[in-house]
Amino acid sequence: MVLSNNDGCIVSRTDEAKALGIRMAGPYYQNKKEILENEVAVFSSNYHLYGDMSNRVMNTLRVYCPYVEVYSVDECFLDLTEMPSDQLYEYALFMKAITEQWTGIPVSVGVASTKTLSKVANRLAKKDKQGTQGVLVLQDSQQIYDALTRTKVEDIWGVGMAGAQKLHLFNIHNAWDLRNMREDWARTHLGGVVGVRLIKELNGIPCIDMKDQRTRKKMIATTRMFGKPVYTGSELREAVSAYAARAAEKLRRQQSAARCIRVFVVYNDRHSYERYQPGSRSAHAQLPTATSLTQVIAAEAARLAECLYTDGKKYIKAGVILSDIVPCESVQYNLFEEPEPPNWRELMRVIDNVNSSMQSDMLTFASAGIKKNWKMRQEMRSKRFTTRWDELCIVR
DNA sequence: TCTGGGGTCCTAGGACCC
């Protein structure tokens, strides 16, 4: 199984681990007993590896499909509108096979006329690998009926805990029940337009478009629990500077600039006897001109951290959130401010290039600290087999 | 002792405008 950042929660399990009754998203330390007794293999998160393998899978799919929307690290939507319906099944089988052959990553495929239905199909294909060969196409009404009656409301994409509880009160238990509800009912009882969309999607009427992959994020955040608690202002500033630098890097990657910088800190009172009762504070600043320069963003973030720090508290987490994001090619300059020196942008470009081609954090700002006592725990990380020369697989 | 990180979308309510 695989843990979340800081080795906190369990976020991924093999079938064997599930069979032991280890629950999803449960705290790692609470499951240590079963883990040790059953010799469960445990790994810290390893985003270098996951990100790289994810890219390989997506690029494989792009070879055979012009329109791939990457939805998350392990999921994507392909637009097959142009494909004749009698070829869908063969195509899906082929895509599954070629992905596994080229990357070694097993995948399951669901095909239907809306995103929500294809998620239903995908889930069933994944659950019943023997029966479906990992591929399920929902075309005729009988197939759709079967799939929807086998899907509980809480397993529908877009129905969370709150929604599921409400639906049960109305005696709606599976996706077929929900599909047959009226839209005006959904408008009043199921979150307004969100519920209406959901019902339409279940009825095969597309309401959730394919997303343009060039759209830029409206908010960029870097937030982390500390590996060890932080007590001093200088360490807090350091961590916040480091997070700000990361956020600025993400901003530049999507060629944007941000005007609003928000910093938050989460603490436990050092002498509190209450168990896990954190408090938090936040502050934000509006820059005169949108920027993506680490120098500017990190300095501002550090200043905010300074304001938020109080002596005597035990800090356990901090974060930097950038918003008010605009494309960097259309930044509105400020009449009363000096424009940024032209070579600063070039400096950012060089730093980003070095860090992405060598290893991240090869070049950093000193304000982010050297020792980094607060760095997150990752005690059981697997090797970054595909992105680091010194961690390549060794074959004997 | 110990429970992650990073997003999006929608709604209600308040402030404000003419």
Next chain:
DNA sequence: TCTGGGGTCCTAGGACCC
């Protein structure tokens, strides 16, 4: 006795996703 109508924009909070 009695005080309009029609908007926009912003923010906080909730729900949801992986």
